[in-house]
Amino acid sequence: MHLLYRENLARIAKFHTKHGDIETPTVLPVINPNLNFLSESELRSLGAQAVITNSYIIRRTDSLRENALKYGVHKLIGFNGPIMTDSGTFQSYVYGDIEYTNKEIVDFQKKIGSDIITILDIFTRPEDKYEESKHAVEETYRRLQEIDIGDDIIAGPIQGSVYPDLRSLSAQLMSRAPYLPIGGVVPLLESYRYDDLVKIIINSKINADFSRPVHLFGGGHPMFFAFSVMLGVDLFDSASYIKYAKDNRILYHEGTRSLKDLLDFPEWSPLYGRYKPQELIQESEEIRLKELAKHNLKAIFMEINEIKERIYENTLYQYVEEIAHAHPALYRAYINILSENTLTKFQSISSKSPFYYFDSNSLENPWVKRLKNYTYKYISNGKKTILIPKKLWKPGMPTGQKLIDFYEQNDFNILVPWNGIYIPVELENTFPVGQMVSSELIFNDLRDSYIRYLKSINDEVIPYTDYTIKEKIRDFDLEKINTVFDYQFGVKNFFNNNDQIIKSKTTGHIRNIIRNSKLIATMRNDGFFTLTPDGGIFLLAMLDYPLSRVVVTEDSAEFNSKGYNVFFKFILDFDHNIIAGNDVLVVDSSDRLCAVGKATVSGTEMKYYKDGIAVKVHRGIK
């Protein structure tokens, strides 16, 4: 996969097939080789880049088999872009055993020129017993191993029913395959068990090779697209656009309606202005099916476009929060996501868009989890911790003078209230604290339990009352930049009181830090630092190998020292805890600094990508 944009586990990426590139996220409409009622140009004009059809049905039907072998699958179904073929696994799940072996059906897919070829995996049902599912995972892997992959894009489905360890195991094993569908989920999708799907998708994704496209087999209803993409799904296939059409039902991004209950088609529909719903009911079945299929595909690709826009502006998580309220099953899935701590390590350092705080659920957002984790670390320094009341501090505002006076005269940890939790006052301008839109709905019982938790870490957590003023003992600005730096790079006391802090004349916010007449760091609008080459040299000296580093080949180092970006394929080693979007030190194999720049992905993902930019270099160092 060539990564273009990302947000947490979601990404916009591209991969190459023999019949052209596919940009994800996208949906492959299912084409019935017996009955193809939308033309290639109709499919493309609605947004399809690629389609999926079934090699088992083609092989089983004499006329189709002969034509496919003679002219190829592209001619057979009349589509000249990328075609994925499925293997017959789903038919064996629905109808029982099928008459071909794995090798035979894969070989057939190769012969008819399929671009993405699926092995004959074993379908694991949600109700299957553990041992049975384990056997299916192992047998599916054995079948992958008996195939010669070569240059083909072979799809190796991840199975394992609802068992998290089996999904993890299957994802690790099947990552040998260049393309990874998540299989065995159709019964869960059909029964709206989105909460189970959340766990299955996460366990599959985080154990899979990130360079592989991940496909949710049968996930064709747009209401679950945003959730799936947020958890790392790149592709879907949809038979639902026809299945619902046959039922006289039409798709919307948040659900489904019956044609007979509809007042009119929405303005975005290709049917709007051409038919009233009642008129379409009177049409012949052939026309009705075709028209409804067009509407349904339009709904599908509009949702994909919205999701891509959301990834680009870093608001996909917010979008998921929004559509979580479209159906109780989606809401339950959303609540499940809140307890997934693993998302925190994929979350980028900040966002182009402000953080939206709605209610206490927003406190489980990966950004806030990172902030809470830091706060627990921050107060475990043995000092007394004072909780400041709300009337003295409001989020997003520069610290009031009274609070600064208090801070400067007492050697305490100072926590300020923020949406019902408490956070270090020094992070007041740092994302998400300083870049937030809040409903201001705060739950007091939550605050009490949070305070109890803080007390369990530091037994001297006490509310603010009047304290006798001592002599000035602290420098707020210096501590602020040191805390932000610690939050960002895990280095305490990076700055010292010989460093010069330059503030903006208009806003009063900290902007530049100068050491020995050299600019070492600049504070951005999101309240984090950008390193200069001189700042990078100081940071390198303070951090043990490989912290905050991306180590590159000698050839790349020379290139990067001139200011060019770092490509994934030249990386030799890196810090596995790098936060996506954070600044990193680009070094050669002798740990010599050659550039400073911004990591495009987290340290967890970095080893997987081979294509594209890993570090956007700010400045090279000769």
Ligand code: GUN
């Ligand atoms: N279509 C829907 N689910 C599946 C699955 O688990 N495996 C395959 N090969 N195709 C599917």
